Amino acid sequence: MRIRAFLALPVVLAAAALVPQASATADPGVAALQVGLHARGLYKGPIDGITGRATQRAIRRLQARARITVDGVVGPKTRRALGRFARHRLGTRPLRIGRAGWDVASLQFQLAEHGFPSGTFDGIFGPHIDAALRRFQEWAGLKTDGVAGPATLGALTRPPPTIPLRLAWPMTAPVLGDRFGPRGDRWHSGIDLPAPMGTPVYAARAGEVVWAGWHGAYGFLVAVAHGHGERSMYAHLSRIDVRVGVRIGRGVRVGLVGATGDATGPHLHFEVRVRGACVNPLRALP
Ligand SMILES: [Zn+2]
Structure with missing residues (x-):
């Protein structure tokens, strides 16, 4: 079902993912x-x-x-x-x-x-x-x-880290909001996917839950370690459905969209890290 949902994404989104980032x-x-x-x-x-x-x-x-x-x-x-x-x-x-x-x-x-x-x-x-x-x-x-x-x-003159493992979109029919990179006078460390409060959020790949709880500006946060030093993070959730230490498969619901922490409205802040470095999630997504 989900596979079909993101195949149906607007062409604009697919094309935008190929455009080099700022x-x-x-x-x-x-x-x-x-x-x-x-x-x-x-x-x-x-x-x-x-x-x-x-x-x-x-x-x-x-x-x-x-x-x-x-x-x-x-x-x-x-x-x-x-x-x-x-x-x-x-x-x-x-x-x-x-x-x-x-x-x-x-x-x-x-x-x-x-x-x-x-x-x-x-x-x-x-x-x-x-x-x-x-x-x-x-x-x-x-x-x-x-x-x-x-x-x-x-x-620092060498290129930024690349992403070793491919990921799936963490949401059905995602809408791309703010991208990874410069935003105002700061750096946006992930991508934002605006969605109604309570929209289900799914694991982008199989892995072990390494964080499931409050984390400052991220609000209610789930982090999943996939191996090869790669982690995906799901922030501002209104509810968390997994526990730390549990292994989950791709597509397992990790929680629901919210606006907890430093968020002005309901959206998923989706972040990907490779050995601690924030990378552009769009490079790992289909
Ligand atoms: Zn964000």
């Missing part, structure tokens, strides 16, 4: 620029690393305010107009707790692209970036010292 073309330097422009109240758009119209306008506004040539091109003078924030390019100094600026914002964006987001993109190296950096270092097999030096920055 993260593929995003530039961490542009993301850092956006953070700097945002901090000065010149930019209200998403921190997405893409020089769109809103970013262009913000650059020109900055240039006009600094009384330099208004050409929308970010050269040395424009960087200087951003003050202390833009002084250090990524890779020119080791980054650790207490640092702030352009290079930290670049690092923060790269960590998110690799599956380790750290809340609001602010370019301030606090405990949130420290935790994300250490998790990335562990994931990459590096020394987990919380210092972003050449080895860590080198590892």
